Amino acid sequence: MNDDPTDRERPRQRVRADAQRSIDTLLTAAAEVFTVSGVDAPVRQITAKAGVGAGTLYRHFPQRSDLIAAVFRHEVDACADAAPSLVAQCEPVDALAQWLRRFAGFIATKRGLSAALHSGDPAYDSLPSYFQQRFVPVLGTLLDAAAKAGQIRSDIDPQDLLRAVGNLTLPAQEDDDGHTQRMIALLIDGLRYGAHAGPA
Amino acid sequence: MNDDPTDRERPRQRVRADAQRSIDTLLTAAAEVFTVSGVDAPVRQITAKAGVGAGTLYRHFPQRSDLIAAVFRHEVDACADAAPSLVAQCEPVDALAQWLRRFAGFIATKRGLSAALHSGDPAYDSLPSYFQQRFVPVLGTLLDAAAKAGQIRSDIDPQDLLRAVGNLTLPAQEDDDGHTQRMIALLIDGLRYGAHAGPA
DNA sequence: TTGCTAACCGGAACGGCGTTCCGTATCGTC
DNA sequence: GACGATACGGAACGCCGTTCCGGTTAGCAA
Structure with missing residues (x-):
């Protein structure tokens, strides 16, 4: 019952500091881009604004929809x-x-x-x-x-x-x-x- | 007043027979593909079903949205x-x-x-x-x-x-x-x- | 402090998409 | 039958989401 993989926010293991920084930067950048260009804006526009690589984005938000939802x-x-x-x-x-x-x-x-x-x-x-x-x-x-x-x-x-x-x-x-x-x-x-x- | 370019269906000049055939085939194929795969279905799927090239589609429907509207x-x-x-x-x-x-x-x-x-x-x-x-x-x-x-x-x-x-x-x-x-x-x-x- | 390792990073590369381009084929007319 | 205008097919282009991987770094243990 407690091994339900859908448990959210379970701290599987601590998030590293640089990872947390990337996540925050991405969320901020994505929010700005979405309000300006809509949710269909290119991913590269978000990574550029956040100053991170595409790999970093997809590490934390495996699907584009995950980022939007976040x-x-x-x-x-x-x-x-x-x-x-x-x-x-x-x-x-x-x-x-x-x-x-x-x-x-x-x-x-x-x-x-x-x-x-x-x-x-x-x-x-x-x-x-x-x-x-x-x-x-x-x-x-x-x-x-x-x-x-x-x-x-x-x-x-x-x-x-x-x-x-x-x-x-x-x-x-x-x-x-x-x-x-x-x-x-x-x-x-x-x-x-x-x-x-x-x-x- | 009568040179308004928004006049619809104006017979600028007769449509060639092969062109009309292409248009009909495309409309039929697109309708089928849209009902099966939705309006976001790939264009190539439509051209393949219609048996025409991509150029033919874009000659008659310059934008994807033109085809959908038609x-x-x-x-x-x-x-x-x-x-x-x-x-x-x-x-x-x-x-x-x-x-x-x-x-x-x-x-x-x-x-x-x-x-x-x-x-x-x-x-x-x-x-x-x-x-x-x-x-x-x-x-x-x-x-x-x-x-x-x-x-x-x-x-x-x-x-x-x-x-x-x-x-x-x-x-x-x-x-x-x-x-x-x-x-x-x-x-x-x-x-x-x-x-x-x-x-x- | 130093060394180790798992986690993270950037960005090139991949496959698929909508769209354009252009050499070839076809239609309608003279 | 020949000729010009029009239409055809499909390769090519640029952009996109996503994946992959060699190099980097944070956090911990000694």
């Missing part, structure tokens, strides 16, 4: 981890609003990815559930705090809101003109609305 | 053109039902295409409107005939129904088990329902 996880983490500091320095409802905007920005850079997600490559299988596992609790905490402070209504399902913001953001093309931002603002106003027993 | 149009035409013969040999409501099943089959083979559609390639820009232009009138005629015969209700918008059947069909995976067929049958029963002023 970058995705990395960015999901960064977005989810941005919440606590917002909570620390804002009113609950403002922390919620700012995080949703941050989240929308995250989704907006994922246009090319949705095609990859449906490509059937098993490297992507765990991504949707990872997305949920990280974001639902974060948004749930933000919603709870704002609701407890009486700043928004309390009948919102984090999963629903996550999906709504995601859907709002995805169809937007590059000629956005702030449309997404306006829609999210509207959504947040909608949340505020129910905070009082009777609307103002 | 196959799509070709299949849209085939599906739309199937309606009249159904009308000729069936009760109106049966013609409608059979054509919707035909249409569902058409959509079912277009899974890989939806990604291509959103790739931003200008060759695909006219495809959605072509889809509408061909299918809405066909379905509209079928609905009218069945409604006039008192076999279905008369308040159905062809565009809505087209979209509904499309949505019903697209999410289905390969482990379909007749689900799509059952859903379409249900939809047609729904159409029948309103045919009488009061339901049976």
Whole structure:
């Protein structure tokens, strides 16, 4: 049972320092290249930006899809981890609003990815559930705090809101003109609305 | 005004007979390869099946996307053109039902295409409107005939129904088990329902 | 500190792809 | 039947993802 090879993050043996450095450099470089040129960008462009050889990339990410999935996880983490500091320095409802905007920005850079997600490559299988596992609790905490402070209504399902913001953001093309931002603002106003027993 | 280079189907000069033969062979071969291996199948696979050289393909379809778009149009035409013969040999409501099943089959083979559609390639820009232009009138005629015969209700918008059947069909995976067929049958029963002023 | 070895590194090389090029063959016309 | 325009096939080109391997380095033990 514990020899299941699908166990993730098992520290089979310590990663050497130079290897860890390569991995970090590659993830950063890949993230930049993907946002600029999309996930179909040539691998050599990534290795060039990272200043490593192709062999190094493939040592750590045996398939191209492994790299894409790793970058995705990395960015999901960064977005989810941005919440606590917002909570620390804002009113609950403002922390919620700012995080949703941050989240929308995250989704907006994922246009090319949705095609990859449906490509059937098993490297992507765990991504949707990872997305949920990280974001639902974060948004749930933000919603709870704002609701407890009486700043928004309390009948919102984090999963629903996550999906709504995601859907709002995805169809937007590059000629956005702030449309997404306006829609999210509207959504947040909608949340505020129910905070009082009777609307103002 | 009439020298707009976007005019489609302008007979700049007669197509030579051998050229037309090549085009037809290529469209047929490409359609087969696409349904078996998806739209990302290697070009050489198509030229091999068609028994032509790569040069011939690129003479008639300068970009890969041009071939995909042409196959799509070709299949849209085939599906739309199937309606009249159904009308000729069936009760109106049966013609409608059979054509919707035909249409569902058409959509079912277009899974890989939806990604291509959103790739931003200008060759695909006219495809959605072509889809509408061909299918809405066909379905509209079928609905009218069945409604006039008192076999279905008369308040159905062809565009809505087209979209509904499309949505019903697209999410289905390969482990379909007749689900799509059952859903379409249900939809047609729904159409029948309103045919009488009061339901049976 | 030194020496050893497993792990890691860079980049040339490989096979496959989409696309182009051009000498040859074919069509339609005079 | 001959001629010019057009189309044909397939070798060739450049790019890509991926693999391979000789040289390098980190981490540990003595």
